[in-house]
Amino acid sequence: xxxxxxxxxxxxxxxxxxxxxxxxxxxxxxxxxxxxxxxxxxxxxxxxxxxxxxxxxxxxxxxxxxxxxxxxxxxxxxxxxxxxxxxxxxxxxxxxxxxxxxxxxxxxxxxxxxxxxxxxxxxxxxxxxxxxxxxxxxxxxxxxxxxxxxxxxxxxxxxxxxxxxxxxxxxxxxxxxxxxxxxxxxxxxxxxxxxxxxxxxxxxxxxxxxxxxxxxxxxxxxxxxxxxxxxxxxxxxxxxxxxxxxxxxxxxxxxxxxxxxxxxxxxxxxxxxxxxxxxxxxxxxxxxxxxxxxxxxxxxxxxxxxxxxxxxxxxxxxxxxxxxxxxxxxxxxxxxxxxxxxxxxxxxxxxxxxxxxxxxxxxxxxxxxx
Ligand SMILES: *Cc1c(COP(=O)(O)O)cnc(C)c1O
Numbered sequence: 001x002x003x004x005x006x007x008x009x010x011x012x013x014x015x016x017x018x019x020x021x022x023x024x025x026x027x028x029x030x031x032x033x034x035x036x037x038x039x040x041x042x043x044x045x046x047x048x049x050x051x052x053x054x055x056x057x058x059x060x061x062x063x064x065x066x067x068x069x070x071x072x073x074x075x076x077x078x079x080x081x082x083x084x085x086x087x088x089x090x091x092x093x094x095x096x097x098x099x100x101x102x103x104x105x106x107x108x109x110x111x112x113x114x115x116x117x118x119x120x121x122x123x124x125x126x127x128x129x130x131x132x133x134x135x136x137x138x139x140x141x142x143x144x145x146x147x148x149x150x151x152x153x154x155x156x157x158x159x160x161x162x163x164x165x166x167x168x169x170x171x172x173x174x175x176x177x178x179x180x181x182x183x184x185x186x187x188x189x190x191x192x193x194x195x196x197x198x199x200x201x202x203x204x205x206x207x208x209x210x211x212x213x214x215x216x217x218x219x220x221x222x223x224x225x226x227x228x229x230x231x232x233x234x235x236x237x238x239x240x241x242x243x244x245x246x247x248x249x250x251x252x253x254x255x256x257x258x259x260x261x262x263x264x265x266x267x268x269x270x271x272x273x274x275x276x277x278x279x280x281x282x283x284x285x286x287x288x289x290x291x292x293x294x295x296x297x298x299x300x301x302x303x304x305x306x307x308x309x310x311x312x313x314x315x316x317x318x319x320x321x322x323x324x325x326x327x328x329x330x331x332x333x334x335x336x337x338x339x340x341x342x343x344x345x346x347x348x349x350x351x352x353x354x355x356x357x358x359x360x361x362x363x364x365x366x367x368x369x370x
Pocket of ligand 1: 061183
């Protein structure tokens with residue numbers, strides 16, 4: 001019997017490389033260097049090579065990567081950081097945790113990513129940074145964003161939690177700004193077996209501060225220079241991620257091929273539109289997301305009845321969340337983001353998804369027309 005269709009099939013991926021993963025885990029256990037062991041440093045080196053950056057700092061999660069990157073970039077109380085409201089909460093939560101204030105800016109209708117024109121309108125004398133999110137794996141318009149940052153002397157911190165391996169004009173996301181933040185949460189394109197994250201940067205200063213911050217602000221053992229955190233990438237996770245890094249590009253190619261099949265199949269269906277792809281972008285499809293112009297919830301329900309999972313990333317924009325009520329936004333402030341929350345639907349996406357399974361998803365989508 002064919003495997004059940006899921007949003008992502010972590011077991012299928014593990015099964016495909018089980019002996020290598022098991023051996024890597026066993027080696028860490030044998031060596032017992034569980035905290036900041038050898039595998040962490042080796043993985044950081046490999047990530048530097050993969051992205052073509054000078055420094056990589058492994059931390060406990062993608063959320064922590066954002067918090068530590070902001071702090072290491074000198075962002076804090078009294079500063080404003082412009083970001084998208086159409087993202088996972090961690091993006092804005094990290095800004096708030098750094099002490100700064102998130103300023104929500106509307107998105108581009110087609111790409112669902114932060115709009116460069118809207119960023120310009122939100123700049124004030126307090127603006128210190130822009131935090132673009134490459135949503136679902138689609139790169140933001142980084143040339144325009146870097147131009148704006150240059151004109152206004154702003155830091156750029158890229159949220160690459162969903163865009164591992166994505167490229168804008170042949171350059172990887174995470175390498176445009178002052179730093180890039182990766183998440184190794186299991187459901188991400190490069191996921192581990194728990195929580196994990198990383199900051200990548202060419203700035204020695206940011207890298208050094210981030211290394212101190214992740215380890216209690218320590219300069220050397222039992223000497224402390226700043227208030228830090230306990231936020232290290234586990235050696236076990238690094239060992240698993242080293243194995244997966246060897247395969248990630250081939251898995252990304254499969255995701256892209258699967259997205260192509262979805263695009264073809266959905267082409268002829270009225271009222272459905274895939275996330276708009278910008279030319280010169282490599283979208284790595286952490287999620288494959290469509291807009292449903294009419295009755296998105298009905299389609300989701302219909303798919304569920306047919307045994308096909310589909311998810312809404314994200315049903316409530318961040319400027320409308322209770323936690324941000326104090327910032328004074330109201331419904332109607334960011335119309336394109338608010339439309340997106342009613343229309344988006346993400347379909348099952350992973351490298352191991354077979355052509356037959358994709359046809360099953362497409363068939364289920366089609367039958368709602370009847
Ligand atoms: C997953 C995610 C994060 C947070 O990563 P964790 O590793 O889960 O802490 C941040 N931003 C975005 C856009 C994400 O999707």
